[in-house]
Structure formats: structure tokens, C-alpha cells
Amino acid sequence: MITMTEIARLAHVSQPTVSRVLNGKPNVAPEIRERVLACAREHDYQFNVLAKSLQGSRTQLLGVLVSDVSNSFFADLSKQIEAEARKYGYSMILFNSDYNVQREREYLTVARQYRVDGVLAAPVQERGAEWRESVQKLDIPVVAVTQRVEGVDCVYVDHMEAGAMVAKHMAERGYGRFLYIGEEQSAKYAGFRSALADLGHGDRVECTASSDSRQLSAFLETWFRRPSYRTGIFTENDLCALRVLSILRELGVPVPRRAGVMGFDNISVGRYLNPGLSSVSQPIGLMAEQAVSRLLHRMDHPMGEPALELALPAELVVREST
Amino acid sequence: MITMTEIARLAHVSQPTVSRVLNGKPNVAPEIRERVLACAREHDYQFNVLAKSLQGSRTQLLGVLVSDVSNSFFADLSKQIEAEARKYGYSMILFNSDYNVQREREYLTVARQYRVDGVLAAPVQERGAEWRESVQKLDIPVVAVTQRVEGVDCVYVDHMEAGAMVAKHMAERGYGRFLYIGEEQSAKYAGFRSALADLGHGDRVECTASSDSRQLSAFLETWFRRPSYRTGIFTENDLCALRVLSILRELGVPVPRRAGVMGFDNISVGRYLNPGLSSVSQPIGLMAEQAVSRLLHRMDHPMGEPALELALPAELVVREST
DNA sequence: TTGTAGGCGTTATCAG
DNA sequence: CTGATAACGCCTACAA
Numbered sequence: 001m002i003t004m005t006e007i008a009r010l011a012h013v014s015q016p017t018v019s020r021v022l023n024g025k026p027n028v029a030p031e032i033r034e035r036v037l038a039c040a041r042e043h044d045y046q047f048n049v050l051a052k053s054l055q056g057s058r059t060q061l062l063g064v065l066v067s068d069v070s071n072s073f074f075a076d077l078s079k080q081i082e083a084e085a086r087k088y089g090y091s092m093i094l095f096n097s098d099y100n101v102q103r104e105r106e107y108l109t110v111a112r113q114y115r116v117d118g119v120l121a122a123p124v125q126e127r128g129a130e131w132r133e134s135v136q137k138l139d140i141p142v143v144a145v146t147q148r149v150e151g152v153d154c155v156y157v158d159h160m161e162a163g164a165m166v167a168k169h170m171a172e173r174g175y176g177r178f179l180y181i182g183e184e185q186s187a188k189y190a191g192f193r194s195a196l197a198d199l200g201h202g203d204r205v206e207c208t209a210s211s212d213s214r215q216l217s218a219f220l221e222t223w224f225r226r227p228s229y230r231t232g233i234f235t236e237n238d239l240c241a242l243r244v245l246s247i248l249r250e251l252g253v254p255v256p257r258r259a260g261v262m263g264f265d266n267i268s269v270g271r272y273l274n275p276g277l278s279s280v281s282q283p284i285g286l287m288a289e290q291a292v293s294r295l296l297h298r299m300d301h302p303m304g305e306p307a308l309e310l311a312l313p314a315e316l317v318v319r320e321s322t
Numbered sequence: 323m324i325t326m327t328e329i330a331r332l333a334h335v336s337q338p339t340v341s342r343v344l345n346g347k348p349n350v351a352p353e354i355r356e357r358v359l360a361c362a363r364e365h366d367y368q369f370n371v372l373a374k375s376l377q378g379s380r381t382q383l384l385g386v387l388v389s390d391v392s393n394s395f396f397a398d399l400s401k402q403i404e405a406e407a408r409k410y411g412y413s414m415i416l417f418n419s420d421y422n423v424q425r426e427r428e429y430l431t432v433a434r435q436y437r438v439d440g441v442l443a444a445p446v447q448e449r450g451a452e453w454r455e456s457v458q459k460l461d462i463p464v465v466a467v468t469q470r471v472e473g474v475d476c477v478y479v480d481h482m483e484a485g486a487m488v489a490k491h492m493a494e495r496g497y498g499r500f501l502y503i504g505e506e507q508s509a510k511y512a513g514f515r516s517a518l519a520d521l522g523h524g525d526r527v528e529c530t531a532s533s534d535s536r537q538l539s540a541f542l543e544t545w546f547r548r549p550s551y552r553t554g555i556f557t558e559n560d561l562c563a564l565r566v567l568s569i570l571r572e573l574g575v576p577v578p579r580r581a582g583v584m585g586f587d588n589i590s591v592g593r594y595l596n597p598g599l600s601s602v603s604q605p606i607g608l609m610a611e612q613a614v615s616r617l618l619h620r621m622d623h624p625m626g627e628p629a630l631e632l633a634l635p636a637e638l639v640v641r642e643s644t
Numbered sequence: 645t646t647g648t649a650g651g652c653g654t655t656a657t658c659a660g
Numbered sequence: 661c662t663g664a665t666a667a668c669g670c671c672t673a674c675a676a
Contacts, residue, residue: 001434001461015653016655028661029661046434047654049436050373050375050376050381050653050654051653052655053668054372054654055654055656056667057655057668069404070394075392078391078416082417091417091432091436092415095404113368114371114413242594243594272595325668335647336647336648337670339645339646341671345671349645350645370668370669373668373669373670374671375652376653376654377652377671
């Protein structure tokens, strides 16, 4: 690939002059400008961004760290982030932590080795003082997306509040028993549970892990064998809700009559399901936009301002499953 | 971020010595090695990959160009590619062409500006002599994924053959009318159509575009209003199949009795649908593996060998929708 | 075993 | 308006 120095030689000018031309600086004689441009075009010159950023300028690279791009929610998020970053001339190195805290850390160091100008991370750990600290002593600005992290710039929806919204909706729909499928410590569950308590259903909530499909299936079979109230099921995300719906179908549990199912993330296929999946929608586009903009801002003001913790509104998307 | 030169100053040695230590080269006095390592650890030294690659060595960056990560197929593909690349110490810059040929070209030049060691591309254009040429005169190795491109390294499944498999399956299932939803020029359609012709259904195949949902809905309504044979519908991808299923449900067309639907890509949510979506599965993991390995190989042998055109087997995944 | 010198492709500074 | 020159962080000779 041709370099400025080579163009300089071909055009019989000095290399800095070539630099001036290619960067569109003023104060270059028109004829020289033309000569250089012609030569650059002819050889399809491309800037060497790496060499450029050696001078202390920006790399124009963003590190984007998600737990799993194959989850449509993160796929959508990555897409929006890429589109948003592109507006500012940024490209994105994508890292997949695979829900692995160890790899999350590794990728953070890889991102630094590439001298990315900043990192957008959807951190795995929900409540991580540890994560905050490891991020804070980093010399690269980091914005957390989807999760609140105290003392770190972050853009997120309030999971507590979302859980409460779900609880309220399910109570209104007349469900009398409740099930949360996901991690017991999650903020969604906390909000769900506490709102149900306020509604007088405090002792009718249970929680079970989602990880093992067979186990989950067995659990639901037992649950619905005993005659009981109509059950509102809230899952940690839509993928999990899909599995639940599929299990309920196998068990012959009618949805939404006997069981209501509400997911989280409102992935795009939800509306095409049968029954359509009710879900909590996060404003992905807005999150991406705000997160990128905050990150770029932070690059210029590394320490100055206090962390911005931006809570965005979640929205209930009610379809046939509740 | 601390540099080798600074460590050198702090440890009272020369910068190349620091380089030797940090790169684990032999012939360094143990005590100096310790001193340097201690200092590096203390200040959390990280290599500057960019500076490294200025010397002509590799950037350890791969450009990955897809049309739309938010399509689960490409999301899965990106994920597998990332995992595979990581094994060789490579990171991935992700580009989203958004099915836009113009942006595809732009991203190719951006990739070059970053001096990526190679590019994996799922090209938009199905039959592009133009694309081949633009890629061939690139100074960076490119491997096409998912599409065959003559004269360019590529890893793909044979869409013609896949289309034929679908035709055969649908004929066996007793459908007597056929519909392809997608671009008329696509290889899938060609294979579908020609196989149907061989089966004596040559004049019972139609094709309609998928782009406009309302239009598609109107088309299907008209189609199913007239009493006709049972119809086998083959869609260009699973996302499209989802929309079709949803429209058929609205129209009250029973699936698979009156209409059979088969998608393409076998995205993971397909099995959770109701009815479960029949589809053509592409071996994503294998494709990623082969494509990355081919790309790395090509880096070491830029021109030597002829292009590898690797056709991988597609597989019919039959569920309740056919 | 260690240090010095040069270069990778740029940009910035300063002199002419 | 243009060209030397130094610098960015690192590596690879080569010299001591």
C-alpha cells in the first residue's frame, strides 16, 4: 500500500506537503495539490490510521463489549452502536464475553492494547463494586450500557422499576400466582417481588433459575400439575420466554389463560410469535445514541465531571401472551 | 498509559532491553528482568499494538463485513467468527453494510485504513463480477462467506442445491403450488424453480418480493382467496418466513395444511415458534472456522495458490410448518 | 548481556 | 507556500 513518502517522491515534493494536501490543509499551491492528488488517486492511497494515532491523536476505535451478540437484544444494540459511532467516524471492535467475567476482563485489556478511544460495555455482573473499581482505574473512558454502575458513566433502564411495571400489569390481568425465571439476585426480580408485595401478593411469588432447560421443564410441569391460581411468569429475557412458551405448549398449558408470560428486551421476533410475546422494551436506539455521545464527551473531559447515570424509560409491550 | 521508554527510564535500563524483557526474549540478566517486570506490573503496562504493527508486522485485526448483525443469522456468524479469530489472537472490527452496496465499498476502504490483516465478508450482491474485481485488486486478503464468488476465496453453501432440496421436500409433502418470496435473481429461487420443473411443477411456481410488508400481505391475501392447491412457500430467509407465518395467521390460512412455509438460515428461535419453522440450516460454525482458517492461510500466501471455493452442505430442518 | 542508531508512516513545529 | 527535522512507541540490526 502506497505511503505519503512514496507519493512525495513520485510527485517531487516533500512528504509533509503530501500530508498537507491529503488532509485538505490550505496554503498549498494549486498545481502541487493537483499533482499530489492525482498521484494519490492513481495509487489508491489510504491513510494509515495506525501511524496517525501514534502521534497521540485518536485511534477512532471503540471497544464494544457484550455478553452475547447472538442474543438479538445485544445484536440490535451492537448494530445501533455501530451506526451511531459511524456518524462520528468511529469503528467498533466487537468483543463477546459469553457471560464470562474472566473474559470480560481480558477483553478490556485487549481493547487497551489497541488504544481504543473508549469502551462501551454491557457488563455481566449486576452488582459489581469490583467492576466499578477495575473500570475506574482504567485510563480509557468506559460507559456501561444496560446496567447501572454507581460512579461510572452509564445508560440503562431501571430494572427495579421495570419489574414493578410487570408486576402491576400481571396483577391487573388477574394472575394470582407469580413466577420469576432468572437469577434470584437480579434487580428485575427485586422490583417484581416488592411490587407484588405492595399489591398483597407477597407470599405468592417464586423464583427459579433458567439455565438448565430440562430442569426448567420439570419445574413447570410440577408447578402446573397442582391446581392453582393462574400464574404470571416473568422471565429474565425474551429468549428465556421463548423457551418457556415452548415448554408450556408441550405441557398443554393454555396461554394466556392459565399462564401469562412476559419477557424482557422485546426482541423483534416477539411480535411474530404465536401467541405474540408480551415484553418489556428497552429503548435500544436511544441507549446507543446516549451512550456513544456520553463516551465521546468523556474523551474530552476525562476526569472533570461526575459520572452520568442516565436512566431511560422502559415500556411495557403487551401482546397476546399476557 | 506507560510506554517502554518510560519503564526504561524508571528501571535505569535502555528501551530495547525493556522490549526484550516484555517480549520474553532470552539473554537478559535475571535481576534486570525482575526490575523491569516489576515496574511494568506496577504501572500496568500494555503493549501498543498499533506501534508494533507499524514495523510491518501484523495488526492482529480482522475486518468482518455483514449486511445486518441484527439478523440472527449474521449475529451467530459474527459470534462464531469472533470466537474462531480469538483463538489466533485476532480481534474483529465489525461493519454493518445494511444491505447497501455503497457502504460495503466504503467499509472495505475503512478496513484498509486500519490495515486489518484480512477481511471476512458476507457480500450483498449475489452475482457480482464487479465485487470480485474490486476485491481482487485489493492488497488485503478477503474471504467471502455465505456466497460463492468465482475467483475469490469463499466458503458457502450451494444455494441452488438448497433450493432444490426445498422443492423436493415440498413436493413430497404434497404441495401443488409454489411461491418463492425474495429476489427473483437469487440462486435459491433458481434451484427451487428448476427442481420443481424437473418434478413436473414447472408452471406452478411464482416469485414475489419480500420488502414491503403491506404489499406482501395483500399479495398473500389475494393468493389464498382463490381456491387453489396447497401452496409451498419458500422464503429467502427466516425473518421473512416469520412475517409470512404471521400474515397467514391473520388471514386464517392453516399451516401446514393449506400452506407450508420453509425459511432459510435456521435461526435459533425457529424451533420455539408455533408452528415450529422448517428451514434450511447452514453450518455456521464450520463456515466460520473454515473461513478464518482460509483467511489466515491466505495472509501467508498472498498470491500463490488459486482461490479456494469451498461448498459446505446445507441441511433441511423439518418442523411443523411444512 | 546491554546500549546505540535507524526506521515504520504520520503529524507538528519551525525555518526559509 | 514549502521543506527540514523531531517525535509518537516499538522493533531490529549492529556495536560495545
